[in-house]
Amino acid sequence: MAGDQGLNNVVTTVREARQPSLTRRLSGVLHRHRRLRLALLLVAPMVVLVVVYLGALAVLLVSAFWTTDDFTGQVVREGTLDNFRQLVTSDVYRAVTFRTVGVAAAVTVICAVLAFPMALYMSKVASPRRRKLLVVAVLTPLWASYLVKAFAWRAMLSGDGVVNWALAPIGLEGPGFGLTATIIVLTYLWLPFMVLPVYAGLERLPDSLLEASSDLGAGAGRTVRSVVLPLAFPAVVAGAIFTFSLSLGDYIAVQIVGGKSQLLGNLIQGNAGAANNLPLAAALAAVPVLIMVVLLLGVRRTGALENL
Amino acid sequence: MRLSARARAGLAAVMVLGLAFVYVPLVVVLISSFNTDRTFGWPPSGLTFEWWSRAWDNPGARTALATSVKAGLGATAIALVLGTMASFAVARYRFFGRDAVSILIVLPIALPGIVTGIALSNAISTTLSPLGVSFGLFTVIVGHATFCVVVVYNNVLARLRRTGGSLEEASMDLGADVFATFRHVTFPAVRSALVAGGLLAFALSFDEIIVTTFTAGASVQTLPLWIFTNLARPNQAPVVNVVAALLVVLSVVPVWLAQRISSDPAGGRI
Amino acid sequence: MNSKVLVAVAAAAALVLSACGGGADDGGEDKATTAGDQGFTPPKLKALDKLGTPEGELNIVAWAGYVEDGSTDPAVDWVTPFEEETGCQVNVKTAPTSDDMVNLMKTGQYDVVSASGDASLRLIASGDVEPVNTDLITNYPDVFEALKMKPWNSVDGTAYGVPHGRGANLLMYRTDEVKPAPDSWDVVWDADSPYKGKITAYDSPIYIADAAVYLMATQPDLGIENPYALDDKQFQAAIDLLKTQNANIGEYWSDYTKEIQSFKNADSVVGTTWQIIVNLAQADKAPVDVVLPKEGSTGWSDTWMVATKSANKTCAYKWLDHIISPTANAQVSEWFGEAPSNAKACAETAVKNHCEIFHAEDEAYFDQIWYWTTPISQCIDGRTDVKCKDYGDWTTAWQEIKG
Numbered sequence: 001m002a003g004d005q006g007l008n009n010v011v012t013t014v015r016e017a018r019q020p021s022l023t024r025r026l027s028g029v030l031h032r033h034r035r036l037r038l039a040l041l042l043v044a045p046m047v048v049l050v051v052v053y054l055g056a057l058a059v060l061l062v063s064a065f066w067t068t069d070d071f072t073g074q075v076v077r078e079g080t081l082d083n084f085r086q087l088v089t090s091d092v093y094r095a096v097t098f099r100t101v102g103v104a105a106a107v108t109v110i111c112a113v114l115a116f117p118m119a120l121y122m123s124k125v126a127s128p129r130r131r132k133l134l135v136v137a138v139l140t141p142l143w144a145s146y147l148v149k150a151f152a153w154r155a156m157l158s159g160d161g162v163v164n165w166a167l168a169p170i171g172l173e174g175p176g177f178g179l180t181a182t183i184i185v186l187t188y189l190w191l192p193f194m195v196l197p198v199y200a201g202l203e204r205l206p207d208s209l210l211e212a213s214s215d216l217g218a219g220a221g222r223t224v225r226s227v228v229l230p231l232a233f234p235a236v237v238a239g240a241i242f243t244f245s246l247s248l249g250d251y252i253a254v255q256i257v258g259g260k261s262q263l264l265g266n267l268i269q270g271n272a273g274a275a276n277n278l279p280l281a282a283a284l285a286a287v288p289v290l291i292m293v294v295l296l297l298g299v300r301r302t303g304a305l306e307n308l
Numbered sequence: 309m310r311l312s313a314r315a316r317a318g319l320a321a322v323m324v325l326g327l328a329f330v331y332v333p334l335v336v337v338l339i340s341s342f343n344t345d346r347t348f349g350w351p352p353s354g355l356t357f358e359w360w361s362r363a364w365d366n367p368g369a370r371t372a373l374a375t376s377v378k379a380g381l382g383a384t385a386i387a388l389v390l391g392t393m394a395s396f397a398v399a400r401y402r403f404f405g406r407d408a409v410s411i412l413i414v415l416p417i418a419l420p421g422i423v424t425g426i427a428l429s430n431a432i433s434t435t436l437s438p439l440g441v442s443f444g445l446f447t448v449i450v451g452h453a454t455f456c457v458v459v460v461y462n463n464v465l466a467r468l469r470r471t472g473g474s475l476e477e478a479s480m481d482l483g484a485d486v487f488a489t490f491r492h493v494t495f496p497a498v499r500s501a502l503v504a505g506g507l508l509a510f511a512l513s514f515d516e517i518i519v520t521t522f523t524a525g526a527s528v529q530t531l532p533l534w535i536f537t538n539l540a541r542p543n544q545a546p547v548v549n550v551v552a553a554l555l556v557v558l559s560v561v562p563v564w565l566a567q568r569i570s571s572d573p574a575g576g577r578i
Numbered sequence: 579m580n581s582k583v584l585v586a587v588a589a590a591a592a593l594v595l596s597a598c599g600g601g602a603d604d605g606g607e608d609k610a611t612t613a614g615d616q617g618f619t620p621p622k623l624k625a626l627d628k629l630g631t632p633e634g635e636l637n638i639v640a641w642a643g644y645v646e647d648g649s650t651d652p653a654v655d656w657v658t659p660f661e662e663e664t665g666c667q668v669n670v671k672t673a674p675t676s677d678d679m680v681n682l683m684k685t686g687q688y689d690v691v692s693a694s695g696d697a698s699l700r701l702i703a704s705g706d707v708e709p710v711n712t713d714l715i716t717n718y719p720d721v722f723e724a725l726k727m728k729p730w731n732s733v734d735g736t737a738y739g740v741p742h743g744r745g746a747n748l749l750m751y752r753t754d755e756v757k758p759a760p761d762s763w764d765v766v767w768d769a770d771s772p773y774k775g776k777i778t779a780y781d782s783p784i785y786i787a788d789a790a791v792y793l794m795a796t797q798p799d800l801g802i803e804n805p806y807a808l809d810d811k812q813f814q815a816a817i818d819l820l821k822t823q824n825a826n827i828g829e830y831w832s833d834y835t836k837e838i839q840s841f842k843n844a845d846s847v848v849g850t851t852w853q854i855i856v857n858l859a860q861a862d863k864a865p866v867d868v869v870l871p872k873e874g875s876t877g878w879s880d881t882w883m884v885a886t887k888s889a890n891k892t893c894a895y896k897w898l899d900h901i902i903s904p905t906a907n908a909q910v911s912e913w914f915g916e917a918p919s920n921a922k923a924c925a926e927t928a929v930k931n932h933c934e935i936f937h938a939e940d941e942a943y944f945d946q947i948w949y950w951t952t953p954i955s956q957c958i959d960g961r962t963d964v965k966c967k968d969y970g971d972w973t974t975a976w977q978e979i980k981g
Contacts, residue, residue, distance in 0.1 A: 027485030034401070037486075041397040042409070045390040045457065049412055053454050056431035057423070063430065068970075092978045114329075117322040125316055126323075134323070136563050141330050142511055143559030144337070147535045148552035151545075152333040155340065159843040162336060176775075177829060177845070191330065220315045241418060249420015252517065259829050262980050265422050270977065272426045277973070282430075285423045292418050296411055368649075433685065443687070525687060527669070537672075545835060 057289075064282035075278065083283035093267070097287055100264040103179065104247035107186045108194075111243045112236055114187070115194040120228070122195075123202040124210075138195050146189060150256045153185045157257060177259035185253050190246050194239035201235025202228070234302050241299065248288045264288060334556055341549035363550040372534035379445060379520075379530055380513040383452035387509045388502060390453070391460030399468035413461050416454040424454065425522030432523065443525025451523040452516060456509035463505035464498050471497045507562055618954070620702045620733050625711035626884075626891050632664045633890040636897055639682045639691040641880070642672040642834060643854050643914045644742070644901075654913050656906040664900075666893035674832035675782040676950065677973075683707070689888035690897055692742055694878040695730035695951040696784045700969070702738050707883040709736045714895050717902045720920050724941055729958075730951050731881040739881035740898050743907070745916030745936070746870055746877035746947045747780070747788070750851035752844060753865045763792050763871045765848050767823055774826040778840060778849030781830035783969070783976035784950055787876050788850065789816040789823075791948060795873040804959035805876065806951045813967045813975070820979045830980070834858075841866050853915020853936075870946075877947035911936070 030037050065079045087093045122134045141149075154177075156162040163174035175181050205228065213223040251265030262270075264287065272281035341359055343352040363369060394413060398406055416424055428451050432443060441447070475497070479489040517532040524533060531551075538548050638645055645668065648655035657668050671688065673679045676697035683691050683706045693701055701707040712718045718740060725731075725741035732738055751760055756773065766777050767789075779785055790805030793815055802812050828846055831837040834855045840846035842864045856868045882901060884894045900906055902919055908926035911918035917938035918924065924933035937943035951958070957966040967975075 023487055024485050027487055030486045031480065038397055038401045038403060041393045045394040045397075045413070046409070048386075048390060049416075049454070049457070052431075052450060053416055053424075053427075054412070056427040057419075059431050059435065060423075060427040090978070092981065095981065114322075114326055117319050118326045121319040121323040125319055136560065137327060138330070139563045140556060140560050141334060143515065143563070144334055144556040145532055145535050145552050146515055146517060147532060147539060148337055148548060149333055151539055151548075152337045152340070156333060156336055158839070159845045161843070162332075188329065188333065191326075220312060245418050245420060249422045249518075251422060260824065260827050260980065262977075265420065267977060268422050268426070272422075277970075278426070278430060281426060285420075285426065288420050289423055292420075296414065296418055300407065300411075443685075525685070527687075539835070 060282045061286055061289075063279050064286055066279045068277050068279060083280050086280070087283055087287070093284070096262060096264055096267055099179075099261075100248060101291070103183055103186070103263065104244045106183050107190065107247045108240045108243045110183070110187045111191055111194040112198075112240060115191060115198050115239065116232075116236065119195055119198040119202050120224075122199050123205075124207075135199070138192050138199075142192050147252070147256075149189060150185055150253050153181070153188065154256050157181050157184075177257050179258065179261050181257040181259070182254045182261065182263075185257050186243075186247050186250060189253065190243040193242040193246070194236075197235045197239040197242075198232060201232045201238075205231055237299050237302050241295065244295070245288075245292055248291065334553075337549050337556075338553045341546060341553050343546065359546040359550050363547045363554075366547060368529075368534060368538075369531075369547070369551055372529050372531045375445065375528060376514055376531040379448050379452060380510045382445075382449035383456045383513040384506050384509045386449065386453040387456035387460045388506055391457045391505065391509075392464050392498070392502065394457070395461045395464040395468060399465055400473060413458050417458050421455075421516070421518035422522075424451070425519040428454075428519070429522035443523065443528070445528050447523040447525070448520055448528055448530065451519045452513040455516075455519070456513055459509045459512060460502070460505035463501040463508075467498050467501035507565075511559075618699075618703045621705035623705060623708040623886055625709040625736075626714065626895065627711070629714055629895055630892045632666050632893050632896060634665055634667060634893070636666045636668050636690065636890050636893040637688045638668060638670045638897070639673055639679050639688045640670055641692055641694075641914075642674075644692050644880075644910060645670040645672075646910070646913060654909070656901075656909045660897065660900045660906075664893060664896045666890070666896060668897075676784065677782065680706075683885060686885070686887045689885050689890045689894045691883050691885065692880045693739070693883050694880050695949050696969070697952070698730050698738065698881050698883065699952040699954075701883060702733060705886055707738060708886040710739050710884055710895075710898070712737050712740070715740055715899045715902070717899055717904075717920060720904070720922050721902060722919060722921055722939070724944075725879060725919050728879070730879070730949065739883035740902055741919040742880040742882055742901065743911045743914075743916045743919045744877060744879035744944065744947075744949070745853060745914070746875050747850050748853065748856070748868045748875065749871050750841065750849060750856055750859075750866055750868045752841060752847040753867050755844060755847040759867065759869070760848070761869060761872055763788075763873050763875075764796075766826075766850075767792050767819060769822050769826075771826050773848050776828050776845065776847040777823070777826050778829055778831050778837065778846040779823070779827060780850050781832040783972040784876070785850075786813075786816050786820065786972055786975065787948060787950070787953075789819045791874055791876060793819065803961075804957075805948050806953045807957040807959040807961065807966045808953070809957070809961075809964040809966055813971070817975050817979060821981075824979055824981060838862065838864070854913065857915055874946035874948070876950060877944070878950045908932075 030040075063075065064083055065081070067076050067078070067080060067082055069076055118138075122131055122138075126134055157174055157177060158164075159176075161174070167174055175184070209227060209231075210223060213227045214220075218226065249265045249268075251263065251269045254261055254263050254266060264284065268281050268284045270281075271277045271284060339352060342355045342357070391413075394409065397403075398409060428447070429443075432441065432447055475493055476489055479493045480486075484492070515532060516530075517536065520530055520533060521536075524530065529537075535548050535551065539545050643650075645657055646654045647657035647668065647670075657670075660666070661668055671682060673682055676694050679691055679693060680697050680700050682688060683701055684704070686706075691697075691701070691707070693707075698707075721741055725744065727735070727737060728741075731741065749760060749763065749766070751765070753759070755776075756765065765771060765773065766779065771777065779788075786808075787805040790802055790808060790812065793800055793812070794802045794805065797815065800812050800815055802808065808816060829836075829840060831840070831846075831849070834852070837846070837849075837851065837855055838859045841859050842862060851868065853868065856866060859866050882898045884891060884898070888894055901910065904920055904922040904926050907918045907920040908923040908928075911923065912927050912929065912932055915936070917933065917936040918927075921939075924938060927933065929935070933939065953967060953969050953972055955965050955968045957964060
């Protein structure tokens, strides 16, 4: 067991206590100065994340207040709220934002509904050996390229693809390309990201609680509703954060199976790339950033961040 | 938990359906890689091994694979170092701003990839280019590292929370210095979490396309970028299916290994 | 811990401030305020004086099908001979639209670009490309006179590139689904089209010009003389037409493999296309055919241009010379399905009457074709009493149309 191993190792280090060396003195300094240890630990990750990541984000968001010269494409560095005004007043951006949030929410809900029973089975019903196999089975598709999976769905959903071929005998037709297809494909892509945190959360649930619940007379359904769900809630929220955020910014899947629909990610990418209007793209990008920051702050209380 | 036989059967059915949902498209990919038809019509008009032999000889695919591996290893290494350091700080110390650190680490993976992508691309072209930093493998690695850190961080943090600090204190009471304690006590305890986190970080970096598109520049092509360019070319698209099918089959090995090494049955936290 | 946060914030602030102070791509170039003929004055840049030694590398941004090295089809390769002759290793990045090309050129990482008229002027105006010294291009004298020194590849008598060839955007349709065979664009513009949900169109703001071309024939009282010179009223009419069409569109295309797949699977049955797409689809046994509708169409005449910041200018000039040489020009124009720019290429095409089929010397034919060009606020049909919509307006409108 890990505990025994630790104790053995501890004992062997006692011998090194006899000769004070440079490392020992350094160790002494570190041991006495708690703050120094903390600072040393945090400096590297914080510098990298704050300077590189937050810095880049800040530069981007600052450029949301600039504009571009339409013809030459040069950025004009004069502060203006034009981009944000355009965002708020133009019908298209509002419509696309609502559509994107709707799609992301739908994907999240469907993923949660699918993942919860799967995770429940994996953690509570399956035998330990099967459990490992099932985890491997759920994790393996993450390695198949996102693009290939999306194109496989494109082929499956097309006019003479698998879905239509399978539904033909019952006289139904597949959804073809469009928002429905986009939701299906996004759900498909992010399902493992929901299953894993929920499984980890359910796994941690002590069996004794469930035993106690049924001892007190609750049936399986009641137990799940009143004991399992509330305790697994943070894990579900953690998975939801992933699926929501991944769907909010996605622009590739919708280009492949979305037909003529466009989502927020397409507008951002279109403006950052083809239309060469980085300030407008930055203003558009501020929208999902704002949504996610609000969500993250909101879920802090549920303890979901611990479950990520 | 005591579940009625019907409930167990119901759950098992959902599990099977879920797995089917997950694997059917992959089977379609596999079958398509043998399809004589270049545009993935269904049912397949004929079967051929031509795409598999072309994939074998394809230098572009091999270079892209090597680049992806290099980028993945780089990003994982950085993530391991930074993630571990941050998780120790958060697990073992209480300080003002601890919550902020957690949120900051989660941010790169919580914000949409396109935001990270254009932010980094913009930063590189406007501020770092004059300093000599140009688009290339390094910028790809840095881009990936930002969201790989959280994966390692979460896994190690969960493990540290479970093992507690008492063993380390005992070690130091017995006279071991900080470094020896780390080497002999702490590290073995978190080793499997590091492996699980590292593997997941590698997987995330390996399949990443959105941030990579914006940070790669002209000269670097990771496997997802190669796939993206080639799915658009009529004679290359089936070769892509072959590559994808191979990837899935080969990836079972590291995933299985991760499961065996980590004593945490969840296999890793995202 | 607070001090660490402060230091970090200061660092981030420094990053932000340096971004504010740092120059844009080409700060320092002269930007005069008087407008020239095309409504702008390009930055003062000099063309190359003479060729040096080939640098060994060449990075190209091109339309898919323009720079073939045998990987699409082993028999289709005009890059390897070039690499062997000059030692310039070619790396090509294909781009689906002109907007992507402009953007790629802005990164400064590419040496040569095959720019259509809706990209070329923007590249010239921003200083991303420089004038080309046509004396250094041995094949330039053989290029059709009708393609030289045009408004999209030259400014004030200075050439900014060499012509690649020209072609038209055509109407492709499934012969088994679209009956009778169409000869007019109304199959895609009709509000009650029987092909609802299966129509496709090119995914770029420049497609607005196609709507304008149709309006020129169907609503002559709007007075549109040039589909790239649209005032408020004309522009609005085009937008309305496009919004109506959007309801019938199945998918917009920019990636030609997706268009081929769509037509093969009958997910799309009618829409705009390039000849190369028709050729490849027919080679894959898709029942499609193509026509140039009676209202005329938009088209393109591409120009090979040299990047200002290129480090490989000798290789760049050698490529320009190579791609308009009779053999290579014949090969690429046959593969892509367009008219070549070099008159001598007509003798070298595998299909003997290729030049006839593509009207290479038929100026009357190309009078019906409206080459892609960048819309600017100064109306290019000569009107001075109104302001026309510029490309920025077209781009914003395009996003609205897609909804």
